[in-house]
Amino acid sequence: MPPIFGTSGLRGLVTELTDDLVHAHIRAFLAACPHGGTVHVGRDLRDSSPRIAATVIDAIRGAGLAAVDCGAVPTPALALSAMARGHAAVMVTGSHIPADRNGLKFYLSGGEIAKSDETAILDALRTGGAPDAAQGSLEQDPDCAARYVARYVDGFGAEALSGLRIGVYEHSSVARDTLGEIVEGLGAEAVRLARSDSFIPVDTEAVDPDTRAALAGWADEHALDAIISTDGDADRPMVADAQGAMIPGDVLGPLTARLLGARIVVTPVSSNTLIDRVDGIEVRRTRIGSPFVIAGMEAALAENASAAVVGYEANGGFLLGFAARGPNGALAPLMTRDAVLPIVAPLAAARAEGRGLAQLAARLPPRFTAADRLQEVPSERSMALIETLRRNPDARAAFFDTGSAEAGIDETDGLRVTFANGEIVHLRPSGNAPECRLYTEADSPDRAQALLAHHLDRLAARLREAG
Structure with missing residues (x-):
């Protein structure tokens, strides 16, 4: 390609x-x-x-x-x-x-x-x-990275994470040293884990089973309150709770938006629908990709220059569109995907409330997502399958298997099918890699994962047939 x-x-x-x-x-x-x-x-x-x-x-x-x-x-x-x-x-x-x-x-x-x-x-x-x-x-x-560290230490304060033990999964993230400095600057103990001399392609939206097992093992071995990391260039966060269980990016987003006092949230159609149930927040949906989120944020600011608007993606990248206040000081707008804000804000909120991350997340409306991708698949092959499913209801009925009737489809980006029982399955070809993305949503994490595994197998079978 x-x-x-x-x-x-x-x-x-x-x-x-x-x-x-x-x-x-x-x-x-x-x-x-x-x-x-x-x-x-x-x-x-x-x-x-x-x-x-x-x-x-x-x-x-x-x-x-x-x-x-x-x-x-x-x-x-x-x-x-x-x-x-x-x-x-x-x-x-x-x-x-x-x-x-x-x-x-x-x-x-x-x-x-x-x-x-x-x-x-x-x-x-x-x-x-x-x-x-x-x-x-x-x-x-x-001093570029040092100024970035200061942004969060100044905004949240030197005691924001005091008393916590935070694992920093370093791998080959360009932020591996920066994350440790921020954690320590906020008063926590940083436990550095699994630094790699070779590049590891960590996708925070599709974390593999071996990495999930490693997170759980580190959490237990080191008695950690949380584990944090990012993708390779540090614009997507990875956060796990005290048991090493992942907190998805579209859960970190609502937690962060709420702490900052956001009133408008712009997020892609693939993000967890729990945000639609959070009181006091207007949600605007876009196609997948930060340029679309930014366009939605700019539209909100054009309507009201002082709007408390933020954006986030399902991968966790968070965009701040207004001059916000952290617990200790100002946070200037940053209209690009950021991994650190959606890491620090939920941790600081949980610590201030005397809760763990899992407890904090459990206070949100109970909706759960899962995501993965089929790699090394030409985009045109993925698009051909999605087009077939889009225009042919019988093909959709044969492909999607949730045990419930189709209630509606959304073609904002790819094909997102909602079923009568509230479950969602969403297919989308990647725009910048030979991959087909798959997203699911349900009322329990186990059901979301089951839908993901089942439809990923179906997707692989169909795309292999087309090859």
Whole structure:
């Protein structure tokens, strides 16, 4: 599958992310989008990222702009640093996908690029990007991650997690050191776990059984109050409770929104419907992908510039659209997916109430989700199956098996089928990887998992037949 530029930026096999291809996309970005004369550059911990980051910096400087090299830093830390100075940013990362792939994420001075920016970049890619100019300057920024740590220590206070033992699953997350510093800065003891010298593609939305077993084992072995981690570039959180059981991203989102006093929540159609039952919150649904969430947040702010609006995705990435207050201080808006806020806020809320994370989550309306993906499936094959199911009720009846009649379908993004018993099964082809995503929702976690396993087997069988 050749490199694709889309909702999550540019992604592809490392062998196909040539210097020329990377250079062309950077020059297209510079021609199409405002940048403030300077572009900040960060990278994750993949073996291929330093080479690609060097190419990005060369392309920026070759266009006559200043480049700020932030090194290996979390994506939201890079965005926060660039936004504070009114500059653009480029993150070299493949996020949660395997190490043989990589990519670029693009940021403006206000946050992530929107769909309109994506279109402009593609147009510039076809017509020619920013031309060569006298070489721009290069600045090193060794304090980018430290400012990100300070954001949360200042906002939540040095005692916010006092007395807690928090496991930090380090693996190859670019935030592994940063997470430990934040936990300790908030007064907890950080227990560092499973640091890896090789890249591990952790997908916080589809955690494999071996990792779930490891989380439970660490929680018991080290007497932990919680375990935290992120995906590779740290814009998606992973949180487990004192038993090592996962707290899904679309549960962390409502907990965080409630702590911050949000009044409008923008979230994709795939997120847990429990948020629709939380009093005092208006929910606006979008297609899947942070650009769509951002567009929904911007629409809310256009209606009311002081709206207390936030966004989150089912993967847990949280976007703050207003000047909020933490328990100890201000939290400036950050219109990009952030992993740390939906980690720290629920932990701080649970500690302040004298509860565990599981108890805190249990106070939300009882709806449960599960998600996984079928990998190495061409997108066109997934889309063909979904189209067949979309237009043919008999095909849907044969494929979906919940023991209940179909009550309705939602085609906002992929095919989301709701059944008379309230259960939901949702199919969606990935927009940036050869994967087909599967989401389920039910009134118990066991039932959501059973629906997931059953329909994942059916999905694999159907897509193998089509191959």
